[in-house]
Amino acid sequence: MFYLANDRYSQVIKALKYPDCRHIIAAIQYNSDTFEEKLKMSEIITNEYWINRWTEGKTFFHSEKRHTSLEKHLEKFIAGRKGIKIFFPLCGKTVDMKILADQGHYIVGVDVAEQAFKEFFADQNLEYTEEHLKNIDGKLFQAMDGRIKLYCMDFYLFTKEMESQFNAIWDHGSLVAINIIDRIKYSQLIKELMSSDCRYVISAMQYDESKYTGHPFYLSEKDLKDLYPNCTIEEFDEIDRSYLYKDYGLDNMMERMYLLQPETNSESI
Numbered sequence: 001m002f003y004l005a006n007d008r009y010s011q012v013i014k015a016l017k018y019p020d021c022r023h024i025i026a027a028i029q030y031n032s033d034t035f036e037e038k039l040k041m042s043e044i045i046t047n048e049y050w051i052n053r054w055t056e057g058k059t060f061f062h063s064e065k066r067h068t069s070l071e072k073h074l075e076k077f078i079a080g081r082k083g084i085k086i087f088f089p090l091c092g093k094t095v096d097m098k099i100l101a102d103q104g105h106y107i108v109g110v111d112v113a114e115q116a117f118k119e120f121f122a123d124q125n126l127e128y129t130e131e132h133l134k135n136i137d138g139k140l141f142q143a144m145d146g147r148i149k150l151y152c153m154d155f156y157l158f159t160k161e162m163e164s165q166f167n168a169i170w171d172h173g174s175l176v177a178i179n180i181i182d183r184i185k186y187s188q189l190i191k192e193l194m195s196s197d198c199r200y201v202i203s204a205m206q207y208d209e210s211k212y213t214g215h216p217f218y219l220s221e222k223d224l225k226d227l228y229p230n231c232t233i234e235e236f237d238e239i240d241r242s243y244l245y246k247d248y249g250l251d252n253m254m255e256r257m258y259l260l261q262p263e264t265n266s267e268s269i
């Protein structure tokens with residue numbers, strides 16, 4: 001079994017215990033045969049890594065164009081709803097935020113890289129305000145028209161209390177970008193942020209894992225079922241991204257798009 005607590009953590013806990021201390025541990029158990037193998041193989045990526053990529057301009061993952069699935073399948077995501085709240089976890093400076101805001105929706109994004117937000121507002125020619133967050137290390141950037149709010153902070157410090165729940169979530173380059181060890185933590189937060197009518201689109205990168213194991217991390221439909229057991233899952237599109245990943249030693253890289261929705265008879269997501 002994979003041991004999530006590290007040595008330093010357990011030493012501090014031991015030092016805090018009286019001899020008769022009763023210590024209750026909540027253990028999260030992940031129902032996947034391959035999870036431990038994947039953890040062993042994967043590198044650990046830090047927030048500093050991402051901040052440096054943005055400041056050094058190494059952002060080839062960013063596209064100046066709207067995502068093709070959002071264009072082709074907009075109705076799957078919006079489902080005729082007007083002025084809905086849409087969440088973009090690990091948003092970077094994706095142009096889809098501006099496109100959906102222009103359609104009358106309300107956008108909230110989170111990313112750790114301030115450079116991404118400065119570039120977003122400059123590229124989109126939007127005026128914005130900037131303020132420090134209270135009680136959290138981070139900043140809030142807001143477009144003057146009030147339709148786009150971008151939180152510059154560690155995603156795992158974001159809480160439901162900050163913006164309540166969302167009617168839709170666009171997860172492109174997000175779940176596949178985080179460390180595999182953080183997937184459970186990530187999905188737990190996302191589940192808290194999903195309203196009962198939430199339409200959650202995830203873009204999953206799929207390729208030959210024996211040839212490459214870094215990010216974008218491989219994400220299968222089974223992984224999604226394990227992470228979101230109380231959601232229906234529908235694959236609705238696929239895009240061949242092989243041309244972008246030749247230097248990774250991969251001949252084939254598919255981006256598969258999944259729509260997740262809370263099951264109607266489920267009490268909790």
Ligand SMILES: C[S@@+](CC[C@H](N)C(=O)[O-])C[C@H]1O[C@@H](n2cnc3c(N)ncnc32)[C@H](O)[C@@H]1O
Nearest residue numbers: 050061090091092111112113154155172173177
């Ligand atoms: C591959 S990029 C994708 C950006 C965007 N979603 C897109 O599709 O263009 C991953 C993004 O996640 C951000 N990121 C990674 N770890 C994060 C964390 N723990 N908290 C907040 N942002 C994070 C990075 O700064 C980066 O912009």
